């Protein structure tokens with residue numbers, strides 16, 4: 001027991017030693033003309049003075065030479081460098097979407113006939129890819145409760161090629177015990193792949209033992225809801241294998257990020273630390289208030305949340321518990337009426353996605369998780385009346401609370417039996 005606590009303290013110290021925001025702050029880019037922002041590489045293809053260098057570049061043997069922008073481009077490499085600094089990995093490859101990153105990783109790690117162990121509460125698109133699309137390749141997935149280590153271990157077979165989970169899951173906000181799952185993964189020689197889209201800066205999965213970290217950059221990291229993009233952070237070997245001209249899933253499936261976008265995302269990343277603190281502070285305030293009002297609120301920063309302790313142990317405290325919370329308002333009808341009314345009152349948008357300056361809300365059962373069959377939604381606790389909120393950067397969150405509460409009172413949400 002004492003030894004366990006000691007190990008936890010050491011682990012915590014190690015996580016806290018990794019100062020991702022400082023690493024990002026320290027990065028320096030010198031533009032082609034000395035600009036403080038690097039020049040945007042506006043080319044799909046690159047010239048060579050000698051044919052021999054072109055051949056060597058194809059073979060992957062020339063450092064600093066570019067061939068074709070689906071393989072790599074200066075702007076994408078700059079963004080990748082910043083994302084590797086964020087996650088503390090050797091390197092990172094950027095993609096045209098979060099799904100582009102996820103599908104490339106899966107298809108790089110798995111061959112026909114292989115098997116995946118995945119958390120059952122994951123983004124609907126990832127779930128649909130594993131459950132429906134991978135059938136074409138006879139790749140099967142066991143979906144398990146990722147908070148149940150025994151269930152994960154029992155699902156591992158000789159064909160298993162990876163363990164997959166989200167650090168904080170979409171939409172139920174379950175918190176994965178990354179250090180424990182990583183220990184298990186290492187015992188069986190399997191890579192642990194963690195989607196950290198919901199908790200950038202708050203959780204650094206690589207420092208807890210994850211091998212590959214994925215983000216949908218579309219969300220908090222970009223933060224302006226104006227593009228889709230993704231990233232894979234990992235070792236140089238793995239990221240190079242994704243880029244291999246003969247066998248790299250990233251290179252061959254072609255989910256390339258445009259340089260113009262890479263450059264705008266890089267600029268937005270510079271305020272990520274400020275934004276995450278504000279998103280988290282606002283979400284914590286509302287979660288407490290609505291819980292005190294008696295609503296069924298799920299937020300990893302509430303002591304009533306099943307993942308509170310794990311989250312507290314493994315998080316970088318200064319960034320808080322994240323910007324996502326859910327409230328169960330009892331029925332889909334209540335959820336829809338409340339979301340429409342909040343939108344009419346300028347409190348946010350009835351829209352999927354997350355990480356915007358305004359609050360975004362949606363009912364995951366009928367939107368982002370609708371790919372998950374109803375029976376399975378019920379089994380995992382995803383009820384119809386659940387609203388997922390991505391809390392915005394509201395300057396006066398007390399005012400927001402008063403206005404949101406007024407909407408709830410107007411619709412008699414507090415009177416619905418199921419909400420308590």
Ligand SMILES: Cc1ncc(COP(=O)(O)O)c(C=O)c1O
Pocket residue numbers: 097098099100123125166170195197198215216217218228229230353368
């Ligand atoms: C946790 C998570 N991972 C991955 C994705 C997919 O990202 P993208 O839409 O950028 O392809 C999403 C999208 O909502 C998500 O919420």
